[in-house]
Structure formats: C-alpha cells, structure tokens
Amino acid sequence: MTIDQYKTVSILLVEDDDVDAMGVERALNKMKLANPFLRARDGIEGLEMLRAKPADHPYLVLLDLNMPRMSGIEMLKIIREDPLLTRTIVFVLTTSDDDIDKVAAYNEHIAGYVVKTKLDTDFGELMQLLDHYWRLVEMPTDE
Amino acid sequence: MDIATNSPAINATNTSLKMPPYFLYTVLAICFIPYLLTLMGVNLASSSKPVDLQQLAGLAEHQQLDLYFARLSGAFTHTILEWTAFCIAIMTVFLAASHYFISKNLTTLIIGAALFLAGCMDAFHTLAADRLIEAVADNRDLVPFTWAICRVFNALILIGGVMLLLSRSGDITGKADFKVLGLSFIGTAVVAYGIISYCALSDSLPQTQFPDNIITRPYDVVPLVLYLVSGLFLFPYFYRRNPSVFAHALVIAMIPEVMVEMHMAFGSTALFDQHFNIAHFLKIFAYAVPFLGLLMDYIHTYQQKQSEVEARERTQQALNKYTVELERSNKELNDFAYVASHDLKAPLRGIMQLASWIEDDIKDDIKDQTREYIALMHSRTRRLEQLLNDLLAFSRVGRKHGDFKTIGLAATVTDLYQLLNPPLGFSLHCDIKLSAITTLFVPLEQVLRNLINNAIKHHPNDTGTLRVTAITTDTGYEFAVTDDGAGILPEHHERIFGIFQTLKPRDEVEGSGMGLAIIKKLLDTYHCRITVESDGIKGTTMRFTWPSEPTLRMLTDDH
Incomplete structure (x- = not known):
C-alpha cells in the first residue's frame, strides 16, 4: 500500500536556488523515498509543470517565495483561482520569516509554512514530516 | 544662511x-x-470790516446775507x-x-x-x-x-x-x-x-x-x-x-x-x-x-x-524639505538593512549546506586539519548568519509595538533570568517593590532580556551576582541592571551603543555587537534614555527610563 502511495504522490519543488534544490533531493535520497521528484525554477515553470501532469498523479508542492519572474505568492493566487489546480497541497519553504509573508501565504490556504533557516543544514526534518504527512493524510482525488 | x-x-x-x-x-x-x-x-x-446797518436796510435780503457772511469770515x-x-x-x-x-x-x-x-x-x-x-x-x-x-x-x-x-x-x-x-x-x-x-x-x-x-x-x-x-x-x-x-x-x-x-x-x-x-x-x-x-x-x-512672515515661510519650507529628506534617507537605510540582510541570507545558507554535505561525503577519510577547517567554516558562517539576523532585527526595531499587557515586574524579570539558563554560580537579586504595571510588554521584555543576557555573557567569572531594580519617576519608570563583572571603561561608554561594536574579539566572546544598538534604537523609539555607570574596574550598571502608560499610548498612537 505504501508503495502505491509513493507512486501516486509526486513532489514538485519550486525553488530558484540550486543548492537548496540539491539539499531537498539529497534528503529524499537519504531517506530512500521513491516519490517522483520534479523541480521548477520559478512560478511560471512551476505552473507549466502542474498543468502538464497526468490526471491520476497528485502533486505535493514545496514552494519558495522569493523567485524571479513569478514569486511564490503570485503563483499561489493563480493555483487557487484555477479550478483544476485549486486542491493542490502546497507547503511554503522559504528563508523569509516575515509575518507579512506568512499571512499572505496562509491566506492562500497552504498546508504549512517552513522557514529554511530553522531547519538543520539538511532537509532531513522536513522530509520526515512529509513522509508522515502522506502516510496519514488523505490526498484530494480528482472528481 | x-x-x-x-x-x-x-x-x-x-x-x-x-x-x-x-x-x-x-x-x-x-x-x-x-x-x-x-x-x-x-x-x-x-x-473785520463792520457792517453798516443803514446801508444794510436798503439792500435786498440775499445781499444782506452776503454782507453777514463777509462779516463772519473770521469765524468761518x-x-x-x-x-x-x-x-x-x-x-x-x-x-x-x-x-x-x-x-x-x-x-x-x-x-x-x-x-x-x-x-x-x-x-x-x-x-x-x-x-x-x-x-x-x-x-x-x-x-x-x-x-x-x-x-x-x-x-x-x-x-x-x-x-x-x-x-x-x-x-x-x-x-x-x-x-x-x-x-x-x-x-x-x-x-x-x-x-x-x-x-x-x-x-x-x-x-x-x-x-x-x-x-x-x-x-x-x-x-x-x-x-x-x-x-x-x-x-x-x-x-x-x-x-x-x-x-x-x-x-x-x-x-x-x-x-x-x-x-x-x-x-x-x-x-x-x-x-x-x-x-x-x-x-x-x-x-x-x-x-x-x-x-x-x-x-x-x-x-x-511682512518680511517676518516671509522669513518664517522660508525657514518653514527649508525645514519641511529637510524633514522629507531625513524621512526618505531613514526609510532607505531601513529598507537597505532589511533587503541586504534578507538577500544575503540565502547564499549564506547555500554555503552552510554545501560545507555540511562535503563534510558528510568525505567524513570517512578526512584529515584532522580539514576537519578543523570545516568546523571553523561552520562557526564563521553561523556568525555571519547571526550578524545578518541581528542587522535585520535592528532594522525592524520600532515597526511593531505589540500589545499593552499588565505584568508583575519582579516575576517577569525572574522568568527572563531563568529562561536565559544562567550558569550555576550566578544569582539574581530582584529589588522591585512595584506591583503590577500596564505597559508594552514585548519591547520592555526585549530590553531587559538583552541587558540581563549581556551581564551574564560578558561576565569574566563563573560566579556572579545580578541586581535588577525598578522605581517610579515623574515621567514613568527607571530600571537598572547591575552586575559585578569586569566593567566598561568610561571611554567606551559611548561606542558600545553603535552597531557591530564589540569590546572583545568575536572568537573570544561570540556576539554580533548589535545587542546594545538594538536596545538603544528601541528606547529611542519611545523617547527613553539609557546610561552606563561603570569605572571599568568592577561592575556595570545599565540604567534606562521607560515611559508611563499614558505616554506610551500617546507615542504609539502617532505611529
């Protein structure tokens, strides 16, 4: 059963910093998580990838906020307005611990807000959280 | 001019x-x-020729009148x-x-x-x-x-x-x-x-x-x-x-x-x-x-x-111009500090991560020397991160005031002290007779915490005594945090409130040198004063004023 779920939940990391992206990937490998992993470098690329997904594979999005071209908050607003994407589970993963950013992100119904600098130097803790999350939490299904 | x-x-x-x-x-x-x-x-x-009455009788009425007028010319x-x-x-x-x-x-x-x-x-x-x-x-x-x-x-x-x-x-x-x-x-x-x-x-x-x-x-x-x-x-x-x-x-x-x-x-x-x-x-x-x-x-x-009014108008205009300029440059400085520290943190984090991955990947055949270098690299990046965090905190001082809260001062100070995990040899004498006061809790707590923290952190010995006092004054309150540490020489009393100022190498006492600068800026926001009393031989007293509740309410309404 767990194997099935790993297959059905893909991780989309929207992050402009290569080192952070490598960090997430490294943590996934370290935990030996087999979920499909995709990375976009900004909001526009992220939206393209979300819209191109096969219908039976829900994404779990890890979203940075400060990015070129389209910021995380802008991308979130578009996701929530789009009827096909609106149920997407989004975790914000950012360096900003500004209250303004937090409020703006939660206003777009994110699943959680994680400040990178509060994590250890690797993303181990975060991957553990996500591992538990998709074990216990039911994913939205397509109608 | x-x-x-x-x-x-x-x-x-x-x-x-x-x-x-x-x-x-x-x-x-x-x-x-x-x-x-x-x-x-x-x-x-x-x-003043007299009127001849006999001549007058033979004249017409209007001519008589003319003569009367002539007679009265002196009076006219x-x-x-x-x-x-x-x-x-x-x-x-x-x-x-x-x-x-x-x-x-x-x-x-x-x-x-x-x-x-x-x-x-x-x-x-x-x-x-x-x-x-x-x-x-x-x-x-x-x-x-x-x-x-x-x-x-x-x-x-x-x-x-x-x-x-x-x-x-x-x-x-x-x-x-x-x-x-x-x-x-x-x-x-x-x-x-x-x-x-x-x-x-x-x-x-x-x-x-x-x-x-x-x-x-x-x-x-x-x-x-x-x-x-x-x-x-x-x-x-x-x-x-x-x-x-x-x-x-x-x-x-x-x-x-x-x-x-x-x-x-x-x-x-x-x-x-x-x-x-x-x-x-x-x-x-x-x-x-x-x-x-x-x-x-x-x-x-x-x-x-008129010229006074013009002079006053000129002065007023100049003053307005300076105020606008000052506000703009202050805002720019704040924005700069905020953006700089914010944007500098991302690459720094990258460096920290990369260092730990390298350490991770080569940990089996790493030389002692290399291990030491990597440890130093970690400590330096952590220090830089701390500096940036403190710069960010400094730039944010005064943006938010928090809420008014009624607190027992003695209990607050004791809690603060305990939360800082003082070494075993340290003791606190809290000499506060004041009962509960209503005030902006967050900034006051930050000032007290930083001062108590400084007193412990910079203490040269394993044992020490801290004394915290608070009294009411005409305008509000006056707090004092006294330690029995090494003291601060009078010539340094001014500079310790500057940003990034430390009196000891950072390798000796880890610190960004922003603590007192943040306190100073915070107290300036509420028009308070802070003074240092120390001979540089033994002990330091940091004394600061704090406004009464009405003054605070007035000050924060402005913002």
Missing part, C-alpha cells in the same frame, strides 16, 4: 526708526513761511481751520487703533487716543465759539480763554500719555485693557465738554488779551512752556527709551505746537487777526505731523511683519 539674510533687515529697521530728514525740513519751512509772509507785508488777517476761517485739525485727530485715532492691532504697541494707541481727546476739546471750543452749543459769554473772552484751556489740556494729555507709557518700565507692547481705556476715554471727553460748557455759560471770564503788553495773551504762555519742555526733554527721552517712527514724529510735532503758541502768546491781539489765523493754521500741522508719523510707522510695521 538665515542669519545672513536677516541681519541687513535688522540694520534697516534701526536706521528707519525715524522720520526722514526732508520731513523735518518741510515742517520747519511750513512753520516759518506764514511769519515770513507777514514780514513781507502779506495780510493774513480775516476781514476759525471754524474751518479748527475743524480740519479735528478731522485729522479723528483719522489719527482710527489709524492708531489699527496700528495697535498689528503691532501690539501701546504707544500709538494711547497717544492716538490722547490726540483725539484733544481734538474733541478743540471741537467743543469751536462749537461754543460758533454758538452751536449754548453760550452766553462774550466771544472776545470765550474764544481766547477756551483756546488756552484747550491748549493746556492738549499738552497735558500728551504728557500724561507719555508718562503712562514710561511708567510701564520699558514694556510698551502688550494687551490693552480696553475696558479701562474706554472708560477713561469717555470720562475725559465728558470732563472736556464740561469745562467748555461751563466757560461758555459763564458771564465772568477773566480778561485774556492784553494788546499793549509784550505778552499779548498771557494764558498761552502755560501751554508754550509745556510744549517746550515736552519737545526738548520729555518726548526725546521717550523716543530714546522706545524708539519708533511715531515717537520721533511726536518730537517733531512739538515744533508747530511751539510756533502756534508763540504766535498766540506774543502776536495775536484780537480775534481773527493774522497771528490768530497763522496759529490756527499751524495747529493743523501740529495734528498732521503725528498723523503722518503714525502712517509711516504703520507702513513700516506692516513691512516688518
């Missing part, structure tokens, strides 16, 4: 606090020309001259009142009122002479006698006004008591009317004209002496005490006044003769000179006020 533009204006006012010289020459010329004309044989007397001239002077007195009092309202200088108001009262008395005198108010006395006695009384009254009321101003010991600006002023004005006017009316109804006025003596009208010697004393001593003294254009004109006005009395006292032998007419003519100028002085003073005061 402002001083440079102001000083010429001040010089200008000093030199222009006089009537212009040509004014004085004109007045002198007018005073002497009539007398010179009489010396040249010009007759300035009014016609007298009336016209007197009334012209009175009209100037009326204009003077109104101008004086408006001058007072812009300058708040009592001189013009009081002297203006005095001149008007003198003018009123002259008017009563004229009305009595023309029999327009009831009069029984012989005009040959009534006119010279009431004239002399009017002149004495004129001189005395001017002298009285000046004395009143001098008695105010230099302070001639201020709010006039209009009730007192108005009542004394009306009172004096009634007295003036009373005197004239009494004289007019009296049938036993003394003889006033002595055509055969040198002094033809001895009663006019009294005002002559009064004007001489005023013009030579009293008014110049008043001008020196309170220089103004009007006061200067008042001095000049004594020239026509003296000339008037010379003509009367030594010249006039009968009603409407040429000295009588010259005296009445010159009396117009005795009123006109102060009026013109007042006019010039009015213009002068108005220009002065």
Whole structure:
C-alpha cells in the first residue's frame, strides 16, 4: 500500500536556488523515498509543470517565495483561482520569516509554512514530516 | 544662511526708526513761511470790516446775507481751520487703533487716543465759539480763554500719555485693557465738554488779551512752556527709551505746537487777526505731523511683519524639505538593512549546506586539519548568519509595538533570568517593590532580556551576582541592571551603543555587537534614555527610563 502511495504522490519543488534544490533531493535520497521528484525554477515553470501532469498523479508542492519572474505568492493566487489546480497541497519553504509573508501565504490556504533557516543544514526534518504527512493524510482525488 | 539674510533687515529697521530728514525740513519751512509772509507785508488777517446797518436796510435780503457772511469770515476761517485739525485727530485715532492691532504697541494707541481727546476739546471750543452749543459769554473772552484751556489740556494729555507709557518700565507692547481705556476715554471727553460748557455759560471770564503788553495773551504762555519742555526733554527721552517712527514724529510735532503758541502768546491781539489765523493754521500741522508719523510707522510695521512672515515661510519650507529628506534617507537605510540582510541570507545558507554535505561525503577519510577547517567554516558562517539576523532585527526595531499587557515586574524579570539558563554560580537579586504595571510588554521584555543576557555573557567569572531594580519617576519608570563583572571603561561608554561594536574579539566572546544598538534604537523609539555607570574596574550598571502608560499610548498612537 505504501508503495502505491509513493507512486501516486509526486513532489514538485519550486525553488530558484540550486543548492537548496540539491539539499531537498539529497534528503529524499537519504531517506530512500521513491516519490517522483520534479523541480521548477520559478512560478511560471512551476505552473507549466502542474498543468502538464497526468490526471491520476497528485502533486505535493514545496514552494519558495522569493523567485524571479513569478514569486511564490503570485503563483499561489493563480493555483487557487484555477479550478483544476485549486486542491493542490502546497507547503511554503522559504528563508523569509516575515509575518507579512506568512499571512499572505496562509491566506492562500497552504498546508504549512517552513522557514529554511530553522531547519538543520539538511532537509532531513522536513522530509520526515512529509513522509508522515502522506502516510496519514488523505490526498484530494480528482472528481 | 538665515542669519545672513536677516541681519541687513535688522540694520534697516534701526536706521528707519525715524522720520526722514526732508520731513523735518518741510515742517520747519511750513512753520516759518506764514511769519515770513507777514514780514513781507502779506495780510493774513480775516476781514473785520463792520457792517453798516443803514446801508444794510436798503439792500435786498440775499445781499444782506452776503454782507453777514463777509462779516463772519473770521469765524468761518476759525471754524474751518479748527475743524480740519479735528478731522485729522479723528483719522489719527482710527489709524492708531489699527496700528495697535498689528503691532501690539501701546504707544500709538494711547497717544492716538490722547490726540483725539484733544481734538474733541478743540471741537467743543469751536462749537461754543460758533454758538452751536449754548453760550452766553462774550466771544472776545470765550474764544481766547477756551483756546488756552484747550491748549493746556492738549499738552497735558500728551504728557500724561507719555508718562503712562514710561511708567510701564520699558514694556510698551502688550494687551490693552480696553475696558479701562474706554472708560477713561469717555470720562475725559465728558470732563472736556464740561469745562467748555461751563466757560461758555459763564458771564465772568477773566480778561485774556492784553494788546499793549509784550505778552499779548498771557494764558498761552502755560501751554508754550509745556510744549517746550515736552519737545526738548520729555518726548526725546521717550523716543530714546522706545524708539519708533511715531515717537520721533511726536518730537517733531512739538515744533508747530511751539510756533502756534508763540504766535498766540506774543502776536495775536484780537480775534481773527493774522497771528490768530497763522496759529490756527499751524495747529493743523501740529495734528498732521503725528498723523503722518503714525502712517509711516504703520507702513513700516506692516513691512516688518511682512518680511517676518516671509522669513518664517522660508525657514518653514527649508525645514519641511529637510524633514522629507531625513524621512526618505531613514526609510532607505531601513529598507537597505532589511533587503541586504534578507538577500544575503540565502547564499549564506547555500554555503552552510554545501560545507555540511562535503563534510558528510568525505567524513570517512578526512584529515584532522580539514576537519578543523570545516568546523571553523561552520562557526564563521553561523556568525555571519547571526550578524545578518541581528542587522535585520535592528532594522525592524520600532515597526511593531505589540500589545499593552499588565505584568508583575519582579516575576517577569525572574522568568527572563531563568529562561536565559544562567550558569550555576550566578544569582539574581530582584529589588522591585512595584506591583503590577500596564505597559508594552514585548519591547520592555526585549530590553531587559538583552541587558540581563549581556551581564551574564560578558561576565569574566563563573560566579556572579545580578541586581535588577525598578522605581517610579515623574515621567514613568527607571530600571537598572547591575552586575559585578569586569566593567566598561568610561571611554567606551559611548561606542558600545553603535552597531557591530564589540569590546572583545568575536572568537573570544561570540556576539554580533548589535545587542546594545538594538536596545538603544528601541528606547529611542519611545523617547527613553539609557546610561552606563561603570569605572571599568568592577561592575556595570545599565540604567534606562521607560515611559508611563499614558505616554506610551500617546507615542504609539502617532505611529
């Protein structure tokens, strides 16, 4: 059963910093998580990838906020307005611990807000959280 | 810049606090020309040819009337001259009142009122002479006698006004008591009317004209002496005490006044003769000179006020410009600190991660030396991160105030101390008698926490005693955090509040050097003071003020 779920939940990391992206990937490998992993470098690329997904594979999005071209908050607003994407589970993963950013992100119904600098130097803790999350939490299904 | 533009204006006012010289020459010329004309044989007397009653009977009615008019020409001239002077007195009092309202200088108001009262008395005198108010006395006695009384009254009321101003010991600006002023004005006017009316109804006025003596009208010697004393001593003294254009004109006005009395006292032998007419003519100028002085003073005061307003506007504009610039540069600085520390954190984090991955990947065959380098790299990046965090915290100080909360001070301080995990050898003496206070909790807690933390962190020994006190003051509270550590040398007392200032190498005591800078900025936000008391040998007391609740509420409403 767990194997099935790993297959059905893909991780989309929207992050402009290569080192952070490598960090997430490294943590996934370290935990030996087999979920499909995709990375976009900004909001526009992220939206393209979300819209191109096969219908039976829900994404779990890890979203940075400060990015070129389209910021995380802008991308979130578009996701929530789009009827096909609106149920997407989004975790914000950012360096900003500004209250303004937090409020703006939660206003777009994110699943959680994680400040990178509060994590250890690797993303181990975060991957553990996500591992538990998709074990216990039911994913939205397509109608 | 402002001083440079102001000083010429001040010089200008000093030199222009006089009537212009040509004014004085004109007045002198007018005073002497009539007398010179009489010396040249010009007759300035009014016609006094008696009416021939027999001739009158044979004439038509309108022709009779013409002859009566001709007979009365002296009285008409007298009336016209007197009334012209009175009209100037009326204009003077109104101008004086408006001058007072812009300058708040009592001189013009009081002297203006005095001149008007003198003018009123002259008017009563004229009305009595023309029999327009009831009069029984012989005009040959009534006119010279009431004239002399009017002149004495004129001189005395001017002298009285000046004395009143001098008695105010230099302070001639201020709010006039209009009730007192108005009542004394009306009172004096009634007295003036009373005197004239009494004289007019009296049938036993003394003889006033002595055509055969040198002094033809001895009663006019009294005002002559009064004007001489005023013009030579009293008014110049008043001008020196309170220089103004009007006061200067008042001095000049004594020239026509003296000339008037010379003509009367030594010249006039009968009603409407040429000295009588010259005296009445010159009396117009005795009123006109102060009026013109007042006019010039009015213009002068108005220009002065105008330039004051302009100067104030210029200053205000400059001030506004500086304020805007200051606000902009402050905001830029804040934004810069925020953006810089924010954007610098991302690459720094990358470096930290990469270092730990390298360490991870090569940990099996790593040399001790390399291990040490990597450890140092970690410590330095962590330090940089701390510096950036503190810079960010510094730039955010004052953006948020938090909420008002009622706290027990002693309990708060004890909790703060415990949360900082002090080493075992440390103890806290919390000497706070204050019960609960209501205040902005977050900033006060931050200041106290940073100070207590500093006291522990920078303490040279394993054991130490901290003392925290709090008292109420007139404006709020005063807190003090005292330690028995190494102290801070007085020459450092100022710089420790600067940003990134540390007194020891960071490798010895880890710290960004931002703690006290943040405290200072925070306390500045609430207009509080912080002082250091330490001889640099043993112990330090950090003392700071904290506003009362109403002051805090007022300050935070502004933001």
